[in-house]
Amino acid sequence: MAGGDTYERRRRAMTLGTVVFVALIVLDTIEFVVSQVASQLLLWMALLAIPQAGLIVWFYMHLGQLWREEAH
Amino acid sequence: MAAGVEHVAHEAEHPLERLRTNRLGLWLFIASESFLFAALISARYYLLGTERSEHLNQALGFVISLVLLTSSLFAYRAETAARFGDQRGFRRATATTIGLGLLFMVGVVLEFREGLEFFPPSTLYGSAFFTLVGFHAFHVFTGVVALAALLWTGRDGRFGPEHHWPVEGVVKYWHFVDVAWVFIFPTLYLVK
Numbered sequence: 241m242a243g244g245d246t247y248e249r250r251r252r253a254m255t256l257g258t259v260v261f262v263a264l265i266v267l268d269t270i271e272f273v274v275s276q277v278a279s280q281l282l283l284w285m286a287l288l289a290i291p292q293a294g295l296i297v298w299f300y301m302h303l304g305q306l307w308r309e310e311a312h
Numbered sequence: 313m314a315a316g317v318e319h320v321a322h323e324a325e326h327p328l329e330r331l332r333t334n335r336l337g338l339w340l341f342i343a344s345e346s347f348l349f350a351a352l353i354s355a356r357y358y359l360l361g362t363e364r365s366e367h368l369n370q371a372l373g374f375v376i377s378l379v380l381l382t383s384s385l386f387a388y389r390a391e392t393a394a395r396f397g398d399q400r401g402f403r404r405a406t407a408t409t410i411g412l413g414l415l416f417m418v419g420v421v422l423e424f425r426e427g428l429e430f431f432p433p434s435t436l437y438g439s440a441f442f443t444l445v446g447f448h449a450f451h452v453f454t455g456v457v458a459l460a461a462l463l464w465t466g467r468d469g470r471f472g473p474e475h476h477w478p479v480e481g482v483v484k485y486w487h488f489v490d491v492a493w494v495f496i497f498p499t500l501y502l503v504k
Binding site: 257260261272281288289292293 | 384395497
């Protein structure tokens with residue numbers, strides 16, 4: 241039972257990592273494409289870079305862990 | 313002195329408290345590093361506005377961005393594998409992260425070769441470019457060294473569910489290097 245729970249938690253963690261990765265790649269690609277076609281690039285770049293950084297900091301770097309009682 | 317010894321003994325008895333202290337320390341270190349990168353990025357905008365060289369290889373910059381983002385996925389997988397006691401998964405993902413980090417550095421070397429030709433460090437743009445990319449590449453290099461040390465020390469299977477702070481610490485640092493690039497890439501390559 242415990243083994244199954246561990247397996248499920250691990251599977252969920254790996255899936256989350258992959259979903260975040262896909263989101264990062266999509267945002268990075270949009271950023272590149274927008275830079276080729278749009279004006280007001282500084283605003284666009286900020287709008288696209290900040291969510292990327294947020295995704296990495298929150299999901300990959302586990303910022304929320306700092307305030308949680310138990311880490312994992 | 314006695315209070316210090318007492319504190320160390322207390323931490324040894326309370327590993328969770330120690331883990332929290334470690335995490336807080338690392339986050340403070342990352343915050344201080346962020347200020348350094350923010351200062352360099354600000355200097356680029358202060359000196360040049362949004363002006364950039366027309367000779368930049370944007371495609372190469374984009375490709376190495378994808379390489380670094382992919383390395384972050386494998387770093388995350390390495391940490392997750394260690395957390396769940398999967399030694400093989402940990403070693404494989406760590407080695408892949410190292411490989412991608414080295415690939416990123418090869419890309420930086422290619423950029424530097426082009427940069428030296430079209431916008432040498434003696435120019436204003438070249439100065440901003442080489443300082444920012446060089447400073448970041450140095451962080452990638454130290455991250456690769458730390459990951460290699462992790463792979464070496466973890467070959468005996470010492471990192472597992474009960475003890476994976478070293479993996480978590482190095483992987484967090486690696487992700488931070490990725491976050492820094494997320495801002496450096498548009499700052500140098502895309503904004504105009």
